[in-house]
Amino acid sequence: MEDTLVLIKHANFIPEDSSTRRRNQRMLTTENNQYLRKIEELANDMLRFFRDKELKNKSNAMSVVKDEVSAERLRKSKGKRPRSTTSVVKNVSKKRKVPKKSEDRPPVVINEVTEQLKEFIVNEMKGTDVKLVIQKTLYTSDTLKTQNRLNMPLNQLETDEFLTEDERTIIESVVPKENTIEVSLLGPTLEMYELKMELTMWHLLRTKNYVLKTNWHRFWFDNKRHLKEGSKIQVWSFRRDQQLCFAITCVEKPGDVF
Numbered sequence: 001m002e003d004t005l006v007l008i009k010h011a012n013f014i015p016e017d018s019s020t021r022r023r024n025q026r027m028l029t030t031e032n033n034q035y036l037r038k039i040e041e042l043a044n045d046m047l048r049f050f051r052d053k054e055l056k057n058k059s060n061a062m063s064v065v066k067d068e069v070s071a072e073r074l075r076k077s078k079g080k081r082p083r084s085t086t087s088v089v090k091n092v093s094k095k096r097k098v099p100k101k102s103e104d105r106p107p108v109v110i111n112e113v114t115e116q117l118k119e120f121i122v123n124e125m126k127g128t129d130v131k132l133v134i135q136k137t138l139y140t141s142d143t144l145k146t147q148n149r150l151n152m153p154l155n156q157l158e159t160d161e162f163l164t165e166d167e168r169t170i171i172e173s174v175v176p177k178e179n180t181i182e183v184s185l186l187g188p189t190l191e192m193y194e195l196k197m198e199l200t201m202w203h204l205l206r207t208k209n210y211v212l213k214t215n216w217h218r219f220w221f222d223n224k225r226h227l228k229e230g231s232k233i234q235v236w237s238f239r240r241d242q243q244l245c246f247a248i249t250c251v252e253k254p255g256d257v258f
Contacts, residue, residue, distance in 0.1 A: 108135055108158065109251040114234065117249050120190050127238035127245065132158045133210075135234045135251070143220055143229055149213040150220075150248075152235065157210075162237035167244065171201045171210075184240070185212070185219060186247035188226040193219050199244070212246065230254040 121127040134152045142150050154160065163171060173179040180200040185193045195215040202209045220227055227233060232252035238245050 105135075105156065108132065109232065109234070111251060113249055113251055117190070117236065117247060121186070121236070121238050121247060124190075125186070125192075125238070125240055125245075127240050129162075130236060130238045131162050133162055133235045133237050133246070134158060135232065138227055138229055138231045138233050138250075140229055143217075143224070145217045148217040149211045150216050150235075152210040152212070154208050154210065163244070171199065174203060181244060183212075184243070184245045186245065187219065187223050188249045189223070192245075193222075195219070197246070199246075226250050228253060 118130055121130050134157050136152070136156055139151075141147050167181055170181055171179055180198040182196050183199050185197050187193050193215075195218065197212050197216060197219070198214040200211050200213060202211050227248070227250055231250045231254060234249055234251050236247040236249075238247065
């Protein structure tokens with residue numbers, strides 16, 4: 001019985017000839033190639049997708065940067081009028097900027113002291129070009145030996161037209177020790193002080209100040225009976241033999257009413 005089954009199995013077996021085997025191999029190769037092409041196409045599609053996405057992101061980033069730059073330029077130029085050729089020509093000969101005066105300052109004091117000072121300068125000192133430079137309060141910092149200066153902020157000046165062009169060039173220099181002018185000082189007792197002062201300009205962060213220094217503290221100490229802390233003083237400029245001089249007087253003491 002077993003032998004019969006073996007014979008039947010062998011009878012049903014049909015051996016594969018060489019032509020069939022080659023045909024099957026070609027079919028398998030063709031199917032493999034088709035799969036490979038599909039995989040390659042899928043890979044290319046994915047590469048194109050990510051490349052397009054990256055380019056789009058870069059484009060969006062550049063667009064954002066351009067928008068920010070444009071917004072910044074618009075912000076900076078907002079409120080500015082376009083410059084014309086006329087304005088350019090005017091800027092060539094534009095005058096020196098003068099700081100705005102403080103709006104809360106008290107009116108200038110005019111009394112017997114100020115009139116007597118001007119008359120003395122003109123008649124006794126033979127002074128010319130008399131000008132009120134500043135009216136200010138004498139603060140503690142103006143009387144300290146460690147400071148040794150009288151501070152005259154530009155935004156508190158009554159005028160800054162008391163210097164010649166050569167003097168202004170020297171004063172406005174930013175080179176230390178080269179921006180000073182030696183001046184004489186007339187005190188509140190109408191006597192010319194024996195020691196010379198130096199006028200200079202301090203370039204501060206937000207403003208500029210004229211400063212009388214060098215022998216200032218000694219001058220103040222010798223005249224502190226007349227120039228008390230908290231007093232309202234005036235500084236006048238004048239010319240004597242073409243040389244720049246200053247005069248200082250007290251126009252209002254603490255508690256006084258003129």
